[in-house]
Amino acid sequence: MKAKIAVLAGDGIGPEVIAEAVPVLQAVARRFGHEFTLSAAPFGGIAIDRHGEPLPAATLERCLASDAILLGAIGGPKWSSPQAKVRPETGLLRLRRELGVYANLRPVSVHPELRHASSLKPEIIEGVDLIFVRELTGGIYFGAKTRDAFQATDLCTYTAPEIERIVRVAAQIARTRRRRLLSIDKSNVLETSRLWREVCERVMHNEFPDVQLEHMLVDSAAMHLIRRPRDIDVAVTENMFGDILTDEASMLCGSLGLLPSASLGDGTRGLYEPIHGSAPDIAGQGIANPYGAILSVALLLRHSLRLEQEARAVELAVHRAIGDGVRTADIAASNQRPATTQEAGAAVLAALA
Ligand code: IPM
Ligand code: MG
Numbered sequence: 001m002k003a004k005i006a007v008l009a010g011d012g013i014g015p016e017v018i019a020e021a022v023p024v025l026q027a028v029a030r031r032f033g034h035e036f037t038l039s040a041a042p043f044g045g046i047a048i049d050r051h052g053e054p055l056p057a058a059t060l061e062r063c064l065a066s067d068a069i070l071l072g073a074i075g076g077p078k079w080s081s082p083q084a085k086v087r088p089e090t091g092l093l094r095l096r097r098e099l100g101v102y103a104n105l106r107p108v109s110v111h112p113e114l115r116h117a118s119s120l121k122p123e124i125i126e127g128v129d130l131i132f133v134r135e136l137t138g139g140i141y142f143g144a145k146t147r148d149a150f151q152a153t154d155l156c157t158y159t160a161p162e163i164e165r166i167v168r169v170a171a172q173i174a175r176t177r178r179r180r181l182l183s184i185d186k187s188n189v190l191e192t193s194r195l196w197r198e199v200c201e202r203v204m205h206n207e208f209p210d211v212q213l214e215h216m217l218v219d220s221a222a223m224h225l226i227r228r229p230r231d232i233d234v235a236v237t238e239n240m241f242g243d244i245l246t247d248e249a250s251m252l253c254g255s256l257g258l259l260p261s262a263s264l265g266d267g268t269r270g271l272y273e274p275i276h277g278s279a280p281d282i283a284g285q286g287i288a289n290p291y292g293a294i295l296s297v298a299l300l301l302r303h304s305l306r307l308e309q310e311a312r313a314v315e316l317a318v319h320r321a322i323g324d325g326v327r328t329a330d331i332a333a334s335n336q337r338p339a340t341t342q343e344a345g346a347a348v349l350a351a352l353a
Helices: 014-032 045-051 057-064 088-099 160-175 191-207 218-227 239-250 291-303 308-323 341-352
Strands: 002-010 035-040 068-073 103-109 129-135 145-147 152-154 180-185 212-217 234-237 260-264 270-274
Touching: 002 014, 002 045, 002 057, 014 035, 014 068, 014 291, 014 308, 014 341, 045 088, 057 088, 068 291, 088 270, 103 160, 103 239, 103 291, 129 160, 129 239, 160 180, 160 191, 160 234, 180 191, 180 218, 180 239, 191 212, 212 218, 218 234, 218 239, 234 239, 260 291, 270 291, 291 308, 291 341, 308 341
Parallel strands: 002 035, 002 068, 068 270, 129 234, 180 212, 180 234
Antiparallel strands: 103 129, 103 260, 145 152, 260 270
């Protein structure tokens, strides 16, 4: 097949992990006989430096004209002083909104080899296989803001249709798995959460009677996530709760550097990024973990290009590389020389060949 893929390397370790992910895409194209046209565009802090804004019009156009977008990471201390007028993060939120990618999928599974890389006990995390479905284009991230020297406001709004569509995405995924959906909210305090719960109940009752629904308050979910993570199959939640809980969930598998994400809307076009940030503290050292970015390539192949076999091949190659002990500093065993970013990328390519 032919596909156009926009590549936004971004800031910090973004370009380093993308440099390992792109050859994987190219290797898949060669091995399976596809034609992928990749085009790089400035985005994030680097775009602020060059063009004065994090999401230049040409970059957005390129993304809108592509079948999928692969993103590294954005941000850094250079652009995040409290006085900063433009921020890289604003560009990311705008990109998500403009692309209409309201459903952010963050799968978390534990590689057997990495049982001991987690800060949690192996017996707690063994066999964990869950997926977070985070609402991505609504809530407090996008509400009106006010600010003066004395007071600040961030407004949190959700509409019933916004809740309906994200619940549907999550329930459909649950149908392909263990048919269990956990909806996370704060309905004992927040009005948006009370609407969330009501709409969720209705959609599930009317359209997904075959999927078992459980509600949980977000504070309690934060606790259960590290107490009995195996019990979770699919979890659906609003934007900010999802942001926080997925960083927590990443610790189940050992490192934030391992987790990929897919952001989808109603069509097949999607935005794919590792869930980690730009990690300015380790940028430029060649030690970042590229597996989250490479696994994001697998999600891109699966969701936007509908190439399931190819997606599996990439996932298998990452599993092989980890199984062979190729582990960057964040997941290395204590008696092991950590692999560099490049070595990890090369190991995936070798496993794919
Ligand atoms: C994420 C990140 C972003 C978010 C930041 C960079 C705006 O933390 O994708 O989880 O909060 O959504
Ligand atoms: Mg986050």
